Amino acid sequence: MKNGGSNPPAPGNRCAGPPGGLSCRPGGFVFYYARMLLPLAATGVALGAWAYGTYEPNSSLFGRAIGRGSPAQRVAYLTFDDGPNPGATEPILATLGAHGVPAAFFMVGEHVRRFPAIARRVAELGHDVGNHTLRHKKLHLLGPSRIREELEGAHEIIAELTGRAPRTFRAPHGYRNPFVTRATRRLGYTVFGWTFGVWDSDSRVSAEEIRARVRRKLKPGAIVLLHDGDGYDPNGDRRRTADALPGIIEDARGRGYVFRPLAELIA
Numbered sequence: 001m002k003n004g005g006s007n008p009p010a011p012g013n014r015c016a017g018p019p020g021g022l023s024c025r026p027g028g029f030v031f032y033y034a035r036m037l038l039p040l041a042a043t044g045v046a047l048g049a050w051a052y053g054t055y056e057p058n059s060s061l062f063g064r065a066i067g068r069g070s071p072a073q074r075v076a077y078l079t080f081d082d083g084p085n086p087g088a089t090e091p092i093l094a095t096l097g098a099h100g101v102p103a104a105f106f107m108v109g110e111h112v113r114r115f116p117a118i119a120r121r122v123a124e125l126g127h128d129v130g131n132h133t134l135r136h137k138k139l140h141l142l143g144p145s146r147i148r149e150e151l152e153g154a155h156e157i158i159a160e161l162t163g164r165a166p167r168t169f170r171a172p173h174g175y176r177n178p179f180v181t182r183a184t185r186r187l188g189y190t191v192f193g194w195t196f197g198v199w200d201s202d203s204r205v206s207a208e209e210i211r212a213r214v215r216r217k218l219k220p221g222a223i224v225l226l227h228d229g230d231g232y233d234p235n236g237d238r239r240r241t242a243d244a245l246p247g248i249i250e251d252a253r254g255r256g257y258v259f260r261p262l263a264e265l266i267a
């Protein structure tokens, strides 16, 4: 008897499932394997999304992070991470002052403790002061209590030694997880990413090259990531960034850009 119509399947027939069942359709094995692989694919998508939330500094997966201002105007925002630093922060402040340019400084708590006078000067000159953790830890693999310690420890030191409580946060390397979001919410922070960096922390990149890279990458609304310090070495050399800054400002203004304070993007 043929196995068709409403007849029950013959014993031993590989089409032994319920009539019309998955393995009895044309290409049944394809469906079977697809059913096996779909959960794996879903897991892959979930891992991909998690990686995106973790490593993409402007991702909103773990809470909003502002990565750019309005693209409709020729405005730009200068941000400096990993300071304060004895060799670079002061000359950067001098250049900003001479040109009347505002900037934001995302400070490392331990560096603020080491160089409180430089940190205080940043605040006194009216620049934005942000939190960049206590010890510049990569946060994405840390749990809730270590993350709170990194953020709240830096918050207390910065508030006490600069006289200004930070309202903004940027994660070291942009790495985040859901516990980071919880800690930033508790502190009432706005989280920032960046539009582009120029690898100015690489010692092989000259001041001229730093300037040229900013010139090439600048676009309306850009939040520019630069470094006035080294996240790990409190005396790390960032003078090349300081040397590049006058040219960066000159190039941008020559193209009609206006530098604005990052605080205006706070929600």
Ligand SMILES: [Zn+2]
Pocket: 081, 082, 132, 136, 171, 172, 173, 231
């Ligand atoms: Zn950093």
